[in-house]
Amino acid sequence: MPLLEVIALTADDARAAEDGGADRLEVVADMAADGLTPDPDVVEAVRKATTLPLRVMLRARAGFRTTAFELDRLRRAAAGLADAGADGFVFGFLDSSGHIDTAATGKLAADTAPLPWTFHRAVDHAADPGRAWDAVRDLGGRLDTVLTAGSPRGVDAGVDVLVRRAAGGAGQAGMIMAGGGLRRKHVAVLAAAGVTAFHVGTAVRPDGAWDAPVDPALVREWRALVSAATG
Numbered sequence: 001m002p003l004l005e006v007i008a009l010t011a012d013d014a015r016a017a018e019d020g021g022a023d024r025l026e027v028v029a030d031m032a033a034d035g036l037t038p039d040p041d042v043v044e045a046v047r048k049a050t051t052l053p054l055r056v057m058l059r060a061r062a063g064f065r066t067t068a069f070e071l072d073r074l075r076r077a078a079a080g081l082a083d084a085g086a087d088g089f090v091f092g093f094l095d096s097s098g099h100i101d102t103a104a105t106g107k108l109a110a111d112t113a114p115l116p117w118t119f120h121r122a123v124d125h126a127a128d129p130g131r132a133w134d135a136v137r138d139l140g141g142r143l144d145t146v147l148t149a150g151s152p153r154g155v156d157a158g159v160d161v162l163v164r165r166a167a168g169g170a171g172q173a174g175m176i177m178a179g180g181g182l183r184r185k186h187v188a189v190l191a192a193a194g195v196t197a198f199h200v201g202t203a204v205r206p207d208g209a210w211d212a213p214v215d216p217a218l219v220r221e222w223r224a225l226v227s228a229a230t231g
Helices: 011-020 040-049 068-084 102-112 121-125 129-137 155-166 170-175 184-192 216-230
Strands: 003-008 024-027 054-057 088-091 116-119 142-148 176-178 197-200
Touching: 003 011, 003 216, 011 024, 011 040, 011 216, 024 040, 040 054, 040 068, 068 088, 068 102, 088 102, 102 116, 121 129, 121 142, 129 142, 142 170, 155 170, 155 176, 155 184, 170 176, 176 184, 184 216, 197 216
Parallel strands: 003 024, 003 197, 024 054, 054 088, 088 116, 116 142, 142 176, 176 197
Antiparallel strands: none
């Protein structure tokens, strides 16, 4: 089944995304830092505004590393966010060498079980992206999607990488959720390679601005595009 995930910062964003036909929301705060953990009150308000599944970001600061102190905070926060309405989470870390921090990520995966989770774009910023992709696929818990652009510079630069990864078989293609500068022209190319999950943020906001609310008409256009490409 195709998946269109929309970033929501507020309850109004959530309502607009659902009105436009989104399948799932990623709930975050502070997109100036590329998405941090939102307040439980925000998640609760979003939960009341929509029936869509909510994946909530677990990330304490910009960048892709975490400290033991930050990780403890995130592990404690996860329970409260689940109580507030999270159906799943988004997280993933690199170590000081730029490789997947399997220890930190694994602890959070264990704490958030049995809820499903997405490994976010840390994989694109790894020292060895190919090795990172293999490491992520071996992580435990209910990991079911990897948010990736194929490149730290976004989907424009990484679309060929995503196509090659998807060619590894239905299992690999099914893990990929393309996002990070995703543009309309990418959807058909990725869908033809077997990718069925797509993630948008500024693309469904007027003028591509984070301070503008989600526009249901733009979500509707993306819904039609994804459905046509994957149908």
